[in-house]
Amino acid sequence: MFTLPAQCVGEICGCRRDDSNLDCFLLDDGGFLVMTNKDDYINKIGQFFGMIDPSLMRNLINESLFSVNITYDYQALCDPTKETKAAAGLRSVYVPTIADILNIGWWASAAAWSILQQLFVSITFPNFLEAADLDDDLSEMPSKESCIKEQKQYFFENNETSFKGTIDCQNCSRQFIAEKLPKTNLVLIVADSKEPCCQVDERFFSQEEKPSPGPDPCEIALNPRYRKGPHQCFDNNTSEQNEDCGGASSLSPSIESMIIIQLPLLWLLIGRGHCLS
Numbered sequence: 589m590f591t592l593p594a595q596c597v598g599e600i601c602g603c604r605r606d607d608s609n610l611d612c613f614l615l616d617d618g619g620f621l622v623m624t625n626k627d628d629y630i631n632k633i634g635q636f637f638g639m640i641d642p643s644l645m646r647n648l649i650n651e652s653l654f655s656v657n658i659t660y661d662y663q664a665l666c667d668p669t670k671e672t673k674a675a676a677g678l679r680s681v682y683v684p685t686i687a688d689i690l691n692i693g694w695w696a697s698a699a700a701w702s703i704l705q706q707l708f709v710s711i712t713f714p715n716f717l718e719a720a721d722l723d724d725d726l727s728e729m730p731s732k733e734s735c736i737k738e739q740k741q742y743f744f745e746n747n748e749t750s751f752k753g754t755i756d757c758q759n760c761s762r763q764f765i766a767e768k769l770p771k772t773n774l775v776l777i778v779a780d781s782k783e784p785c786c787q788v789d790e791r792f793f794s795q796e797e798k799p800s801p802g803p804d805p806c807e808i809a810l811n812p813r814y815r816k817g818p819h820q821c822f823d824n825n826t827s828e829q830n831e832d833c834g835g836a837s838s839l840s841p842s843i844e845s846m847i848i849i850q851l852p853l854l855w856l857l858i859g860r861g862h863c864l865s
Contacts, residue, residue: 619636655744
């Protein structure tokens, strides 16, 4: 168990640079590392904390310091899951019988026929083999396919400022305290060093997008979403006579405009009649 001095003099509460007993981290409200006292983690500033100290990050989530929000991208692209030609089954080919194998004439005819085929193809289609190889190479190139991806984003769950807990490892335990800094979106975390323990079998986790089967439709059905219309029209136009908001209005041209449009058409029809006669 670590102990903090009653009055912090000099460096912040014993978080000396590269301290062998304490790990000190400054995180933002998204769970990204802002500052640390460990020299090994200086080059990881800006990364998600779940990729740096996953056991501590999970306990911060369990203590309700961070909460997770899952969003789904239904128009994402993923690598294809279909099997390639290399993994496909064998093509149907002719399997010679034992009698054919023992027959010397069969070998001679097969070799002669193969040579004639190669000569005929090479003379008739000189670039046929190269084109076939190119098509095979293009078909083997992986193409993207439509899929669903999920992304987990973390944020401060409540307005509490102080948190503490214990991380149970294989042969030891780590204690930590966390304090939100007032008027900022930062939290200071002081924990026992994880070097003596919690080094084996760590399951890192990130917030990057990854393929997902999507949300559970049964859970979505329990909380359906309804689209509610507005109480009044968005555009309060006094000259609008439609009672329903967004109602379609039909065009009503005047009689004069209709007559003006019909006269040229009638003149064209009469002139065409004289030409035909």
